[in-house]
Amino acid sequence: MTHTTTSSLVASLERVSLAAGIAVIVVGCAVLVGWTLDIAFLKSILPVWLTMKANTALAFMLAGVSLLLLRMRQAGWLNIRVGQACAMLVVGLGAITLCEYVFDLDLYIDQMLFRDNHVTTGTYHPGRMAPQTALIFLLFGVALLLLRTETRPGGHRPTQYLALLVALLSLNVLLGYDYGVGMLPGLFFYAQIELHTTLSFIVLSLGLFLAYPDRGLMKVVVSDNAGGVMARRLLIPAIVIPALLGGMSIAGERAGLYDTTFSGATFVVADVVFFLVLIWRSAGLLYRTDMERQRTEDALRKAHDEFEARVGERTVELSKVNTEMREQIDERERMEVTLRASERRFKRIVEANIIGLIFADLQGNITGANDEFLRIAGYTREELIGGKAGWADMTPPEYRYRDDQAVKELLTTGVSKPFEKEHIRKDGSRVPTLVGIAFLEGSRKEVVAFILDITERKRAEEEVRRLNEDLEKKVTERTAQLQTANKELEAFSYSVSHDLRAPLRAIDGFSRILIEENLSQLDAEGQRVLGKVCRNTQQMGQLIDDLLDFSRLSRKEFEHHDVDMTSLAMSIAEDVKSGEPERPVAVNVGELPSARADHAMIRQVFVNLISNACKFTRQQAAPVIEINSYTDNGENVYYVRDNGAGFDMRYANKLFGVFQRLHSAKDYEGTGVGLANVQRIIHRHGGRVWAEGKAGAGATFYFTLPQNGKEL
């Protein structure tokens, strides 16, 4: 059962209603024509039949017109008014005629159109329609007036009930004709209604009943559901079958085929059989339909359940998706916040204008620049972005290769390390810059370049260079001065060594000659004094020698040898010992690591230290000198230890000073230059020298030297 079936059914029924309206108008018109032209056929169809009265025909026409107008769903205001006026006229005709019958009056409407000469059976008034007809028209008029009315609750249409009532009354009359009886018992007025009038009533009532076939009672009939099906299946047979069976039974009875009892029984049985079959089939149909419906319902429920489940699942999914989306939105918002912060930072970097910044492509076409770059380049932003000056235009030819190198580096690593170049400003002047270039993120075309103005730095560098030059010049001058001074000092030393000695030698020599050759002429005092002269002369000679040694040390060129310290110490110890063969000095030389040093100078160090040790153990009955070494912190420390006079540590700082002596010349001869020489030599080697001792308990002299194999 589909909707289209319903709507097509409704459309067909509407067409039936339309046809019914037209039919009664045609009938009305035909009868009026018959009256006008006095054509009996048109008035009564069969001569035996009563004529249809003119008023009846008029009422049919009015009713038909009213039906046609009022049944239109989208009827205009005028249509409705005209339709309702026609209906009122019908009501009026019916009502006046009834009044005439009830109050036995003649209101002169019966023959207002035509004069009725016919003598009609059952009526005493010429041209007046039968009272039943008047009543029915009255009902029709009311039904027409109510045609568009529908009760609010229930959706009942009063017209349909009235039409049904009229149709039943008319059917009864019709059946009376059909069954050949003038009048059914108890209904007095049937005989007075003409057959064509009755048929027209039925047609008109059908038209009214079906005027709105989808409303009121008809709603059930045209509906898609089981009720509609049953109604459509049973309604027609319920009317037609009893009528046919009744007719047949009466006909058979009349023909004398069977008696009344038989016909009644037969009629009932036939009726029962027909309806049994009909109901049975309908019930079967309903059963199947219902089963189908149940199955459909089950399927539907199942589908619904599935749908529900899927909706549930979907809801869960959706809420999950929703949560995810919420998270994504939150994430997006956080990112946006970060992005905004990042943008602010970026803006700050660009607009801080501490360093020049441009955006450009690899060909050097500038797409953006900050104020600092504009200051450096001297162009306006419009000139740069407008392509008036590109990177290449601002680069002096001699710096092009640097740009090329930078681009090469950029293409391999994405970044070029800062390099120095110069920029040609708009006014043609040049500005030294430090430039670094990097690809913008994710781009192999667009770059950002950082340009730092290094004018100040260059100026400072120039200043430093100039100062250095000055300094170098000064150093050269000073060196020359020093060399001169050195030469003078050499000359002085030479003079000292040469010229100071000669007079000394003369003093000493002639004093000796005096002692040797003229001793007898001198008294004891004279001889003692002369002796002092000689000793002082020798002392002075020694002083001059030591002083010369000392001054020579600072001038002497350095020579580096791998010095075998052990054998050097041993040979010197032997020399020193042989100087005083009568003394039992024990010298123990350990395994000394060799050193990278000037052999002659180290020799002098050992000579000084060992002879000192020898000298200061003179009071010791069993003098022992130990020469050894140890390693401390990667340094070779050599030492010479004796068990002699020692010294007071309070004066240790004086030990290495020139002409500084801790002992009297009477006890231990010496000029006080030896240890000064030792210190000077060790210092010149980059080593350190120090001493430890205790008065009367010996002394130890330490010195360090670079290890063999290491350059000084």
Add this chain to the structure above:
Amino acid sequence: MIKNSPDEAQILLVEDNEDDEELTLRALTKINLNKTLHVARDGAEALDYVFATGAYSRQNVGGNLKLIMLDLKLPKVDGLEVLRRIKDDDRTKTIPVVMLTSSKEEPDIAASYKLGANSYIVKPVDFEGFIKTVSELGIYWLALNQPPR
């Protein structure tokens, strides 16, 4: 002051210091070599004596010299120049030249040997040492040493 005839001298002492001259003489006297000594007071005189020029033009070049004791610091022509001239000349370069000087300076020593000095002696300051050194020198070069001629 003892002066020998130029041709007899076997030792030439080049010395500007009179004291040193006297002390040297004393030392040589002790070993009886004082008779064969000639003293030149400066470098120019020494060269004249050796090459028989100037005041000494009468004698032969190189004379009879068996030893020249040469000081470094001399008036007019200094000791190293004198040494160079003697050692540069084929006639004189075989004469032993002993540098007798107060200088202990390494450059002096090196320069002297480079120019062909036969020995380098630093004059001791003390008298005994001086006497001993000069006597030994005299004995060595005049008695022990065998010259080429």
